[in-house]
Amino acid sequence: MSTLVEKHHRREAERRSDEKTPAQIERAEAWRRRAPLLPALIFTIIVTQVPFLVTIWYSLRSENLLRPDGDRFVGLSNYADLFADSTFRQAALNSVIFTLGCVVVAMLLGIGLALLLDRKFVGQGLARTLLITPFLIMPVAGAMIWSVSMLNPTYGMVNWLIGLIGIGPVDWTSTYPVLSILIALVWQWTPFMMLLVLAGLQAQPKDVLEAAQMDGAGWGKTFVSITLPQLRRYIELGVLLGAIYVVNTFDQIYLMTAGGPGTASANLPFYIYQRAFLGFDIGQAAAMGVVVVIATIIVATFALRLIFRSFEQKD
Template structure:
């Protein structure tokens, strides 16, 4: 073997040892950075994943607190029962209607209000503060405000306004329960959507808008071709967060309509509450909870994929 060949082999060995040492240092550096986060990660797993595993275990058992002696393993029987439960399908449809109705209407109103607040005018700070206030009100207070002060059939503000025009009073929470709930939810969530869209508007490059105006583009053309594509990621993020939170709505339904009449305005969280704490059927309630969590994860994962894809697109 020639001297040059030996030198090349020795050089490759040294390069391999150096590369291994760099990888070892890189791993050690990575663990040094991630180390302080491990307690938080462990805590998160304990308080989120362990209860979910316990819920799955309960969902596989036929446990009913009224019949404590019948706590047996039933496998997927609870899931089959809820698939055949017409009330579960109705409350699932109600959840979709309430969630999409609230998020879409709140987003449209939020975009309109954000466009108005993005323009300078006297008292803009006061107007912005007042428009944000509904999002800061507790859901329980929101429910009482809407059911008692605004939608009450006897002395509610809405019926007083209808009476001025000679229209007969309406019992909103009994006649139109889902619409009544949507009113309260949209009032509460519109400020959140407005803030997200307003942040996107203020992050938009003003020179691009000025250049479009100089080129003769009108306000609607500028909004449709420049502003709206820029706001896409903010709108998608608002819709995603809104869906995740609104699908778990409980306070407004419990306090405004109690899920009624019958189960006409009940959503999945309220129906799960009824099965667990009024029907004492722990097994079926746990199975419903597992189904809701899995469905939420699927929707959130699909939405997050769309959001990440929009971030990869260059403006």
């Protein structure tokens, strides 16, 4: 009798152990949904994180391809030399100028153009197509257009236009290298900002605008009180995406000024290229790459939090 009771208790205990709690069921369901994404996640980690770890390893060594016998572990010495390098500080400042200048000016121009294109007029489709075109042109081709056709000191269109009012020719890329690159970047990124803002304008509820007009609100009051808050998430998204891409600008600098005169117009990606492929200093270049990646991650994380916060407030 006792044996039967023991067997019954044992079966009952086994049955209870096989039963899953709601928390276990939820975790199993979550893993079931995530399982198809694991191969992509593993591939992404291999492609992105493994090279970054190798870059960190190189940044801790004094490795120069011109002096292969000098390869040794130096710890954080490359980073200390980096922040003492005045050229690096100038390149970092240029990166900030290019990024902030391009994003702010392109966004302001994009808002203005989007407000114009949000109205009905003859040839609206053609106007949109022409305004979007600069963003569709390859950066290399766009840089050549500005360097050769627009800003050339001998036969550039800009010098021809200012010559009509009596101003002498200017060698733009040599005299004003940062401004020249900034103009090319703004020209390329304004259509992107315009498209985002235009999408926001067309997504705003028309009944709210009609109610504001019936209440006697003018265009300026309606734009500041209704339209601009509606566009906030679109503007923040455009600023974030634009900053992430513009901070990595290389083509315009390489083709328009080659970082010159000297290193006056070099940004961080171009200076890394110079140290790695012209100076063959792998350790210093790797240290600069690590610093740039960490700084970009910090800025992007902060910007993403602001965007997510605005979405939560909107919801």
